[in-house]
Amino acid sequence: MNRLAFGEVAETSPRNDSAKTPVWKWVAGAGRRVFLTVPVLPITVLVYIGLAVVTPGFASWPNVQNLLGSLAVLAIAAIGATMVFLVAGIDLSVGSTVALSSVLAAIVTKSTESILLGLATALVVGMVVGAINGVAIGYGKLQPFVLTLGVLLVARAVAYISAAAAAGGGGTAASVGQLPGEVLDFGRSSLFGLPTVFLIAVVLVGIFAVILTKTSFGRNVYLLGSNERAAQFVGIRGGLLRLRVYGIAGTLGGVAGFILMTRLGSGTATAGDTLLLQVIAAAVIGGTSLFGGFGGVWRTLVGVFLIAGLANALGLLGMPSWTQGIVIGFVVVLGSGLAVYLHARSGRK
């Protein structure tokens, strides 16, 4: 029996096992499936090809590794953000959560010399922030935009205060450094030729993709986002579900903060604001709807690739940062418009 999960697309041409499908047809079928799951992928591929042609050094192996390593933090944070968007919510505190967990993780790692304790700290911090968001929004029924904005401000303040306290107040630093060498070694390490942190990000995306499409939890997430009344009718407890979603988003923010710490060799309180905007842009361009109920984490990953790749290439081209801003602004608007258009079209099928 072919039960579909929400977000999963049915194959429109069922394969006849007895007949041998010609290779090209199979490729086309697979391609179409991929395209329907991740519509922005062909555009992204096109853009990458274009950038590789125009930008010297973009397609070089060291640059690719650089790019993949640097998008890990964004990708992991964006998983949580995607889930929040799926339930028609929004989490403005994601950037500050990343910053705060990187700072606290760095403090713990520095004093205990244990990178694992640092990871644990980051997870706990993320979980706590996520839980605060989740309780306030899920049970307190507070407005997500405003509540998470408040949390953003408070988390940012705590991050700065912690970093300053860790520096002993003598030089109020905004980051916590001089960590054990293993931290940076891990962040810069490679596995099978690819940056370890990137592989971790991809694995996490995969795990959550499976959770979202193959478990009842995932189905409930989509249902709550697309039709809250129907979800309640079916017995889904919105408060609990939202608590879980925001909690997961916060925890993933903590993971992202930990990864950031390993990439930089220090925890930094300044990471927040740009990250927030990139996360939102990546999710929407990838094809996740801000209105809820539609989208997915693989799509967001493609969105992350698009944004990060563009920033990388434009930097290599020596484009002034403000011109980069204009280009990326256009990409955000046009890309999102395209994503919405494709969504509308696929809905008609």
Place this chain on the structure above:
Amino acid sequence: MSVVKKIGAVGTVAVILATAGCATSADPVEGESAEGITIGVSFDRLNDAFRIGEKKYLDLYAEELGVTLIYQDAQSDAQTQSSQIQSFIAQGVDGIIQIPWDTQAVAADIAAAAEAGIPLGIIDQQPADTSDVFFYVGGNPTADGRIAAEFLIDAVDGAELKVLELQGGLNNINGIERSAGFQDAIATAPNITIVASSPTDWQPEAALAATQNALQAHPDLGAVYAPWTGALPAVYNALDAAGKLTEVGEPGHVWTVAINGDEIGCRYVSENMLAVDIATDLPEMARQVLDAVIAGIDGEVPAENVVLLDGVPYTPENLESKRDMIWGCS
């Protein structure tokens, strides 16, 4: 593919390529006698007068020396900067000059450059740990703050003085050290009180509000200390609104002291509004780091790997004599 989607796809790609094509007009600076040396320059940000000044002098000396500079702007993000340094290393530049955004995280960049055998010269923002740094040259923010304080102490010569201290941003080591230097020196003079220390995050609006509030709470405010000259227009407008804007030396004058040495500072000093401005020696910074990195490419190690340049204080009186030492006046 539908027509609309095709247009959308082509449109997006076209926008990118078109702007990419125009982008290469942000040319690297070429020297006449191409020594063939390429140096990657990583700025933490490029959105204020100081950075613009630093770029100007780097370009100037690079052209004299016949060196090519490639600029990158990290837009105030540590990960971006780290990534850009990695890019430089991968591109195989001969040397790197960096203004670090994160003075802790820069340790990773220092290590990476050392491993790749590329000399890394850091300017303006001192790394937290300079033990492994190839070369650092910067101003002396603590001393600058102290000099500003000492000027005030001398100027009032024992009389009572209330001072408003404007502070920069939380994440800038220079602002923090200037503040510390200033406060420590003022603490030695019992007749001078800092009645308010207001954070501004380098925003002129905040400087305006802080000055207005201080004037309101302390009508006998006697001095304003600004850690960057960009605050001055706001400070003067606030003083003017309170009827307290006078030239240096006039009765009831509210002392203003600033640090930077840029065009705004030069203008106000020459108009006898700004009592003292402390100019960071940008030209010397640029010259020293370029010399050090170029020498490093040839395998030479600099004699001193941490150089702090004293600021040049100038006042309306001695402006003319010091004019060519002040980058903002040239």
Place this chain on the structure above:
Amino acid sequence: MRNFPISGSSARLLGFLVLVVAGFSVLSGTFFSASNFTNILLQGAATAVAAAAMTYVILLADIDLSVGATMSLSTVVAVALGSSGSQFDTQTTIFVLPIAILVGILCGLINAFLINRLKLNALIVTLGTTSIFLGIALTITQAGTRVIDGTITELAAFRIGGVPSVILATLVVAIGAAYYLRFRPGGRAIYAVGGEPRSAAESGLSRAKSRYVAFGFLGGAAGLAGVMISGQVGSVQANLGSDFAFTVITAVVIGGTSLFGGRGTVFGSLLGAILLTTIDSGLNAIAASIYAYDAVRGGILILAMVSDSLTTKVSARKALTRVRVA
């Protein structure tokens, strides 16, 4: 529609404001004075003007993150076109004001156009346009600062009968905005479209048209706000409005306007703006640590939300007519 001019949430906000003022006055001897309150109004004028206009946008259940970038771009362009002199001695003329407002309106109309045509969420469109507008502003200024003088700074310092022109301008905009919203068909349409979209559509009201009005107004207000700020500060730079959008949206939400649309008042947004400025001024007066600002703002925001949510639940349970529009 109730005729009572102050809604329940605005009354609560007023009470909150009084508490905050009282608190700071106790902590700081000089807080409670006419000149301080004048300063607060001066410092909050730009936020207030933008918040009054942002009310329109949020009433439509939309949002505009680009208001800071619009402010920056319109001011930069206006000063560039409407003045003479060098970068550090720019003499502005009166033309700076209308040019800034016009450029601002144009930016707002562009936002509305994109949201209407692309059928996108306002959040993501204005996220993109923020980047674009800011990029253009920076390209024009090349990240430099202009020191300005002349008509605009004189205008900003001008007082009519002891009342600063800046405060008068804010009042004019706010009263005009409130009047239009309540008494003109275009304004009522905004409430309808935002609050009851289906019946509004059936009555033939166009959401697209309301968007042009709302976003255009907000853009123009942003231009005015930018001129107000630069006139008072005496300098213009491209990152004029970096945190502005969040501050303005916070002011509007604290003021009782619902992000879901259809409910809220200009007066509430004004109060919200004043409250935020008062808090900043108070923190300044008590020499709060630099870290306290964000924490206090965030705390107040959450507190305001929680109290608003609690009290609306209580009154809803009482099943009295809730004030929907005041």
